[in-house]
Amino acid sequence: xxxxxxxxxxxxxxxxxxxxxxxxxxxxxxxxxxxxxxxxxxxxxxxxxxxxxxxxxxxxxxxxxxxxxxxxxxxxxxxxxxxxxxxxxxxxxxxxxxxxxxxxxxxxxxxxxxxxxxxxxxxxxxxxxxxxxxxxxxxxxxxxxxxxxxxxxxxxxxxxxxxxxxxxxxxxxxxxxxxxxxxxxxxxxxxxxxxxxxxxxxxxxxxxxxxxxxxxxxxxxxxxxxxxxxxxxxxxxxxxxxxxxxxxxxxxxxxxxxxxxxxxxxxxxxxxxxxxxxxxxxxxxxxxxxxxxxxxxxxxxxxxxxxxxxxxxxxxxxxxxxxx
Amino acid sequence: xxxxxxxxxxxxxxxxxxxxxxxxxxxxxxxxxxxxxxxxxxxxxxxxxxxxxxxxxxxxxxxxxxxxxxxxxxxxxxxxxxxxxxxxxxxxxxxxxxxxxxxxxxxxxxxxxxxxxxxxxxxxxxxxxxxxxxxxxxxxxxxxxxxxxxxxxxxxxxxxxxxxxxxxxxxxxxxxxxxxxxxxxxxxxxxxxxxxxxxxxxxxxxxxxxxxxxxxxxxxxxxxxxxxxxxxxxxxxxxxxxxxxxxxxxxxxxxxxxxxxxxxxxxxxxxxxxxxxxxxxxxxxxxxxxxxxxxxxxxxxxxxxxxxxxxxxxxxxxxxxxxxxxxx
Numbered sequence: 049x050x051x052x053x054x055x056x057x058x059x060x061x062x063x064x065x066x067x068x069x070x071x072x073x074x075x076x077x078x079x080x081x082x083x084x085x086x087x088x089x090x091x092x093x094x095x096x097x098x099x100x101x102x103x104x105x106x107x108x109x110x111x112x113x114x115x116x117x118x119x120x121x122x123x124x125x126x127x128x129x130x131x132x133x134x135x136x137x138x139x140x141x142x143x144x145x146x147x148x149x150x151x152x153x154x155x156x157x158x159x160x161x162x163x164x165x166x167x168x169x170x171x172x173x174x175x176x177x178x179x180x181x182x183x184x185x186x187x188x189x190x191x192x193x194x195x196x197x198x199x200x201x202x203x204x205x206x207x208x209x210x211x212x213x214x215x216x217x218x219x220x221x222x223x224x225x226x227x228x229x230x231x232x233x234x235x236x237x238x239x240x241x242x243x244x245x246x247x248x249x250x251x252x253x254x255x256x257x258x259x260x261x262x263x264x265x266x267x268x269x270x271x272x273x274x275x276x277x278x279x280x281x282x283x284x285x286x287x288x289x290x291x292x293x294x295x296x297x298x299x300x301x302x303x304x305x306x307x308x309x310x311x312x313x314x315x316x317x318x319x320x321x322x323x324x325x326x327x328x329x330x331x332x333x334x335x336x337x338x339x340x341x342x343x344x345x346x347x348x349x350x351x352x353x354x355x356x357x358x359x360x361x362x363x364x365x366x367x368x369x370x371x372x
Numbered sequence: 373x374x375x376x377x378x379x380x381x382x383x384x385x386x387x388x389x390x391x392x393x394x395x396x397x398x399x400x401x402x403x404x405x406x407x408x409x410x411x412x413x414x415x416x417x418x419x420x421x422x423x424x425x426x427x428x429x430x431x432x433x434x435x436x437x438x439x440x441x442x443x444x445x446x447x448x449x450x451x452x453x454x455x456x457x458x459x460x461x462x463x464x465x466x467x468x469x470x471x472x473x474x475x476x477x478x479x480x481x482x483x484x485x486x487x488x489x490x491x492x493x494x495x496x497x498x499x500x501x502x503x504x505x506x507x508x509x510x511x512x513x514x515x516x517x518x519x520x521x522x523x524x525x526x527x528x529x530x531x532x533x534x535x536x537x538x539x540x541x542x543x544x545x546x547x548x549x550x551x552x553x554x555x556x557x558x559x560x561x562x563x564x565x566x567x568x569x570x571x572x573x574x575x576x577x578x579x580x581x582x583x584x585x586x587x588x589x590x591x592x593x594x595x596x597x598x599x600x601x602x603x604x605x606x607x608x609x610x611x612x613x614x615x616x617x618x619x620x621x622x623x624x625x626x627x628x629x630x631x632x633x634x635x636x637x638x639x640x641x642x643x644x645x646x647x648x649x650x651x652x653x654x655x656x657x658x659x660x661x662x663x664x665x666x667x668x669x670x671x672x673x674x675x676x677x678x679x680x681x682x683x684x685x686x687x688x689x690x691x692x693x694x695x696x697x698x699x700x
Binding site for chain 1: 655
């Protein structure tokens, strides 16, 4: 099995120094929340919330994003906050609607991936036996078949694509990695004493899964969900950019494709091609920051070896903070 | 036994890919054969065996049962008959792929090696000297990682090609003044044209290597054998390279081999930005021209490269890292 694919996954020990300074290792929920409220988490959440608010609110105030005008390629200023495209469409309005479009695709695909990976990962590992082997074989096969080419092949056979179809294709081709992670976690959880105890006590399977196992998987699943959003938005942008995204939709990818087709580069229309890319980068960065913070809360290992590594040497010779 | 099991798995995966390739055009509501024949007819008379071979690939002939179509399809794949390309009519798909592969291999292969080497080196130092200025590069890589790389390519083209004029906008070499061949003119031209695509790939992929290596270094440094090495009073340089980096690099080496497999897939979207004459560009041209035969051929070649690389990693990894042998 391609064991190796999972190793570069995100057990990222982000750089969190203030956390070590705050000391107190409380295992209560409120302690976990306090640990989560780091500068990194707050920055990330603020970035993401601002973009989401922009996507929800701005379309109500902006102009019609498709309205063609004879003021092509005007720089920002005046009636057009971010200038116009080659055929005089308002870039700000396009950006507002694209933000909404891209966010919808991202969240929908991530939700679909979450559902599929939970089905194949958790259920398979819990039931075990042939079901597990079958599900695990399926996800391993899906994992080694290259995703983007497969998506391109599928998407190119359908001439008129709806947003829903793009979401389905991205979801159906993207769940494997996350299913593998969930399977590994579930395998280790299902033999814990409290799970065995509840099974011996005669709990029904769905209750064991939902009440005993699922809560312990939530951090992993939420981090997978966050990465799913970024991945889906990037994949959709790539698809739209090469011209096989959803027909007639407005997303950051279609904006970039429009800018590229409309020779925005040659005309130096930076206000057209810069904003969508920056929005993707900002959203991605914000979500990654959130993910690093979640990681540090749920993975005690990262905290332990951080302190030991500081003791080992280097510029910060603080001495051991961690109780043995 | 282990080896056999792995081989079997990759056979199944290959079989799944081939079957997907067979099933997708038949499941989706369009008729590629008619679209293709329409396109081909514009370019000249169609010999009857072309229709036959297209129907084999895409299965539009309702009189043949599905299992028979499948057997014929497998047979034509095994004999290397991928059909005729519409985009490059009348070249067969196999020769189109053969012409595109060297470009992608050279560009993406070299840049993958380059960004791996540099990323690993910086990652080693960042993990070794935590909290120093090298380590502060790490948050920056997060941003680079979330950039859509085709957008990065657009920005680089805008700044370096259009504003500064240092590099050509697109293409693989100077078509007017050089011809492909082992001449210095051609190589120099190819290097000049390849610089921006290469820079894009390096910038957007270096972060992942850097971050992965840095994190592995950090966790390796907390191992007991590092403490032992320190206690023995070994030179720090030696601890960093021979004790820490050597072990920390293992997962990245596996990832590197896999990404070599993806070299053939090229950076599909990147090649679109630069109109680079590689696999990705051929793939996109195939998509735009409804060139289903070429598209399917390319998909199979890409899949086989990725599967092959994964298999090699799987087989070699237990020799590189003996610890995994006990675990599996």
